[in-house]
Amino acid sequence: MVRAVLVGVLAVACVLCASDAFAVVCWETSVGGNGHYYDLIVFGDSSGVGNISWIYARNNAYEQEYSVGENTYTGYLATITSEAENTFILSMAIPFNAFIGGYQLGSSADELDKAANWRWVTSEVWDYTHWNNYTGLNNNASPYGHEDAAEFWPGAGYWNDINSQYQLRRGYILEFGPVAAVPEPATMSLFGLGLFGLLGLKRKKA
Ligand SMILES: [Ca+2]
Ligand SMILES: [Ca+2]
DSSP states (O other): OOGGGOOOOOOOOOSSOOBOOSOOEEOOGGGTOOOOEEEEEEOSOTTOTTOBOHHHHHHHHHTOEEEETTEEEEEEEOOOOSHHHHHHHHTTOOSSOEEEEEEEOSOHHHHHSTTTTEEETTOOOOOOOOBSSTTSOOOOOOTTSOOOEEEEETTTTEEEEEOSSSOOBSEEEEEESSSOOOOOTTSSHHHHHHHHHHHHHHHHHO
16 A cells, blocks of 8 residues: 555535544555554544534544545444454544444343444444453443443543443544445434334335
């Protein structure tokens, strides 16, 4: 991968004021990476003003595009599917806890089972995890209700589960790569209704 040919421009199309102080970085295949591109998108300031929710971050990521040569990639919340990828993202030296693309699908009963039904926004296999406690599980402990989304903690590269609907974090880690970034159905009740409506519409047309 020749970095000199990168002419990508991050298209930040959003209502809030995201800043893009971080440069897009490539996890080069020459060092064992996947060739994907990563960035940090920042909305909130250091006092938390302007913070966003995981759901907002997920939707905002899908609005991002990055062009390299003749390829244009659609963004998605970063999916961390190996220890090597986790280590690479840790090397980005992200300065705050930032959303990533893991979320918990299912009923509240499932969400009470802390380890159950986690997914990546890209539908990549949920296999590798790096939760923050030594039992290997997330803790689902929040004053905001169930913790049904994932964030990355930069200190040691651990993950934490966090509520998806409140504006709790300054920004998110964005990934671009040749992975189909398709919003999953029925992820959270808030969006499940709209999606079921869409499915109904499709059925009528067929
Ligand atoms: Ca990934
Ligand atoms: Ca937690």
